[in-house]
Amino acid sequence: MDLNLTQEYEDFRAEVRGFLEKHKDSAPSRSDRSVRSKKRLAWQELLLQNGYAARTHPKQYGGFGAAPDALKARIIAEEFARASAPGGISGQGINMLVPTLLELGTDEQKDTYIKPTLAGEMVWCQGYSEPGAGSDLAALRTAAVVDGDDFVINGQKIWTSTAQFADMMFCLVRTEPDAPKHQGISYILIDMNTPGIEVRPLMTMTGFAEFNEVFFTDVRVPVTSIVGNRGEGWMVANATLTHERGMLGDPDAALGRLRSIAEIMQKEHIDGKPLIEDAVYRDRLVKLQAEAQAMKMNGMRLTTLSSEKKSSGMAGLLVKLQGCELNHQMADLAIDVMGEYGILYEDSPFIRDQGMWQTHYMFDLGLIIGGGSAQIQKNIISERGLGMPREPKPQPGSFKSGASKAN
């Protein structure tokens, strides 16, 4: 254990801090989620030039070309959080598609897509889940049939965030209907302006449409839009799912949320006493603090394992499951300490924190499901982490869905 930074890293921290002091005024607000706004694109360009976004991506595709360094990545995240400055544009294009193309794309695909994606000019959405293919993603049925030089696509995707703004979709489709389910899938890139695509917003329990449904009717895309070979889409997609799991669960963010709740409890009074003096709520707060602290230390351990190029093992497998649950419980506490004020929402008078704790509480429930549900995570932890046996495959026809004994 040595939690001191060597001079190289202290210097790097000073460099990041210096950059932020100098340029902070040109940063968009952290809550600005607008797509392709001038301010955000200019900020992204500045970050790319200085290596604070797409740091390890190759220079020829608009990245910074630095060697992977988990500690430097952490320092960047810490300093940006400290300065309340927004980091580089994230999202499924940069986090999932770009790594996939770098690994498996053709030279032409890399040249065409990576640079504008990193610059934030080209926005992507992910077309994976379908109404009938959630946890069992490989059961997907959206079909792509070759006709001349094109694939013709028919079907439906769901849970497609940012589809309403996206220029492009990376999408899993069934190209080999007769192959076993995992071997019949291909990974293709679809221009969202192609005729036959309809995007419908999907309103969720939060009252916002964070997701969409996307319908495909005879949508034609060139056969060259495929990444990898026909029937290998499952393997290509799994490369990106690994990246998505890495995106979720930031332990510093959890401690930040916790501090906000402590502040609410110090600020809010009931019967003239600050809520922080209530032993029951305080106990819940410290309980979550201990857990957030454990997750932070687990995260630091992962940073070291990653810098040492060692496998992260169980410490890595648990992050999504535990991180999402912890965030959900924190929102739960924030609402509880606010008492009646905890129910205020939208533009209500007397609202606290713009109702964001209710939004978190509900949206975190979605995150517990999205990107591999808690139950799938537990299967992964027990099978890959603990070496427990897989469940035997049911015989065809052994379950009848919808059948009821009473009938």
Added chain:
Amino acid sequence: MYFGLSEDQIMLQDSVGRYLEGASELEAVRKFTEGDTTLADTLHSGMEELGVPFVLLPEALNGQILGGLGMGVLEAALIQEALGRHIAPSSFATAYGMAVVGLREAGDEDWLSQIAMGSARMAVGMTEAIGVREDAGLSLSGDTVSGRASFVMGADGATHFLLTTGDQLIVVERGAKGVSETALTTIDKTRNVVTLDLDKASAALIAGNNHAVALRKMIDAGRVLLAADTLGAAAMMLEKAVAYSKERDQFNRPIGSFQAVKHMCAEMAARLEPCRALVWYAAYAQDHVPEEAALMACLAKSHVSDVSKFVARTATEVHGGMGFTDLLGLHYWFKRIGANRQLLGGPEKLRAEAAELQGWG
């Protein structure tokens, strides 16, 4: 920055673990719990050969050579984790953990040198520094002490008691005039706990004039060591549950292939693994991040206690009816986790203290 164990630390923990795997196997521990104290003596000499008692002792103090290894609470916690893993009857946490931390802080080279030579081994009674129950507490009058010290830990093989009046640290000789011991029967028979009644027993103040700091450090280190002991015991229970689930067949398949059982194991693992990093950091903080030492000790012990209580119960459940029997002996780990939870402050008490340390309420 390097967040993890060094090769030397891994080697230290492995060598203690390997030794205990043979020496402190279940049947030997069982004999100890039935009243045959041989194992405690065997372990003491075995651990001495490995250098374990000298881990926290300084090489030298105030010009006196002590010949210790001068390591930190992190190394002690790694040893303690191995002891918990093998439910070893050992007074390491108190005699060579807490007592040495306190005496080191107070600058008492005389007692430390006796400990180094093996002529003193201290049991530790700190319960009243955390909370005083009715009829308990010590008061010092001149050089004698009277009153009750409850739940004194590490009495096996002890020659002295290191006790507190609340703000002072004193040493009382075992068996001296006015010292009466009552052995307690607890759920955890792998370690012995006694209550002391003192009637004008002669007491020696330890060196130094800042006992409050030494007391605080002892309690913090003790909490970290108990957390490490619990972590080791819980990790072993999880491993046993997973192993059992792969062997035990029902409905013509190993029960470990049922999702209901897999998810119980996954939940145990997902909650327990971050405890390891938390214990490492809390132990490291004792020597390297003094401003966080007390807070991290509270957070680590309360969190590891809660998670491990869940693991103890769930791992027992995975074993089905067998988990409930004496035959399997799983209950020794279950009870060790249960006892650690109550000693030196239970979770609620620790969280209240953590809140206070942060100025919360």
